[in-house]
Amino acid sequence: MHPTTPAISFQNVSKTYRGGRVRALDGVSFDIQPGEFFGLLGPNGAGKTSLISILAGLARASGGAVKVLGHDVVDDYAAARKALGIVPQELVFDPFFSVRETLRIQSGYFGVQNNEAWIDELLENLGLADKAHANMRQLSGGMKRRVLVAQALVHRPPVIVLDEPTAGVDVELRQTLWQFIARLNREGHTVLLTTHYLEEAEALCQRIAMLKLGRIVALDSTSALLKGTASTMLRFKTDSALPISLLEQSRVTGRIVQIKAHDAAEVETILGTLRAAACPIEDLEIGRADLEDVFIEMMQREEEHQGAAA
Numbered sequence: 001m002h003p004t005t006p007a008i009s010f011q012n013v014s015k016t017y018r019g020g021r022v023r024a025l026d027g028v029s030f031d032i033q034p035g036e037f038f039g040l041l042g043p044n045g046a047g048k049t050s051l052i053s054i055l056a057g058l059a060r061a062s063g064g065a066v067k068v069l070g071h072d073v074v075d076d077y078a079a080a081r082k083a084l085g086i087v088p089q090e091l092v093f094d095p096f097f098s099v100r101e102t103l104r105i106q107s108g109y110f111g112v113q114n115n116e117a118w119i120d121e122l123l124e125n126l127g128l129a130d131k132a133h134a135n136m137r138q139l140s141g142g143m144k145r146r147v148l149v150a151q152a153l154v155h156r157p158p159v160i161v162l163d164e165p166t167a168g169v170d171v172e173l174r175q176t177l178w179q180f181i182a183r184l185n186r187e188g189h190t191v192l193l194t195t196h197y198l199e200e201a202e203a204l205c206q207r208i209a210m211l212k213l214g215r216i217v218a219l220d221s222t223s224a225l226l227k228g229t230a231s232t233m234l235r236f237k238t239d240s241a242l243p244i245s246l247l248e249q250s251r252v253t254g255r256i257v258q259i260k261a262h263d264a265a266e267v268e269t270i271l272g273t274l275r276a277a278a279c280p281i282e283d284l285e286i287g288r289a290d291l292e293d294v295f296i297e298m299m300q301r302e303e304e305h306q307g308a309a310a
């Protein structure tokens with residue numbers, strides 16, 4: 001393999017449904033480099049599942065190409081699939097096999113022999129060691145999800161794809177999972193994560209792509225994305241209407257108001273404006289903007305852009 005071959009390459013990928021009436025992906029292009037921990041974020045319906053399904057070979061792109069370590073997911077399916085470890089959203093298992101049997105079968109599927117030592121390591125690291133002989137149907141939802149992760153990793157894939165792996169998952173599993181995935185990433189595995197938990201993406205991902213209505217609306221290092229936005233956020237509660245001059249930069253949810261500021265001087269100006277307008281505020285907090293703020297800002301910008309284009 002050439003050293004610059006991307007771990008995953010999306011090249012002008014499009015996907016339409018219902019005879020072209022629904023455009024789920026519209027010219028998506030980006031590369032993920034070997035060893036990266038990459039986040040793919042987007043609101044419901046953005047196209048994340050469509051993109052991951054095409055990557056996994058479960059769906060066909062309507063246009064463009066996807067490659068895994070240089071292997072086209074259609075023309076060179078077996079090689080591309082073997083390079084991928086995909087942790088799906090849905091729990092699908094044969095209920096009659098034990099956990100260890102499930103993992104052995106999956107190893108066999110990828111032609112990996114004598115895999116017991118790695119299976120033991122997976123069971124240990126995912127907190128499944130005492131469940132090795134339990135039948136799948138006896139496991140709780142959280143335990144089943146751990147087996148899904150083990151199953152995805154059983155053939156030691158260089159590229160790991162986690163599709164909303166912690167949706168509805170307890171804190172303990174989230175921690176166990178992230179420790180283990182972070183270790184695999186340090187050891188050189190590439191990780192692609194789709195998540196709704198922005199704090200997870202912020203903590204784990206080196207680069208992030210934001211998808212909206214089938215298009216990439218932002219793609220940058222996590223730190224650059226955070227820097228590109230207003231760095232400070234004022235949060236407070238009020239029962240009064242805000243001064244008009246502050247409305248544009250504010251987000252109001254019931255009594256809770258969040259106002260973006262670029263620096264300390266702007267914070268002072270905002271507080272001065274509130275005072276001058278005799279707008280009483282409670283529970284003032286001044287904090288750093290987080291990825292959620294960036295995300296909302298990007299999504300709003302895109303909406304304005306779409307509005308202007310229409």
Ligand SMILES: Nc1ncnc2c1ncn2[C@@H]1O[C@H](COP(=O)(O)OP(=O)(O)OP(=O)(O)O)[C@@H](O)[C@H]1O
Nearest residue numbers: 017018022024042043044045046047048049050051
């Ligand atoms: N089989 C299908 N038939 C018709 N439309 C579909 C189909 N699958 C997805 N879509 C549409 O394509 C768009 C993208 O959906 P997709 O599931 O890829 O988004 P997503 O980002 O994964 O959303 P979520 O976070 O809700 O899973 C949506 O408008 C969705 O309604």
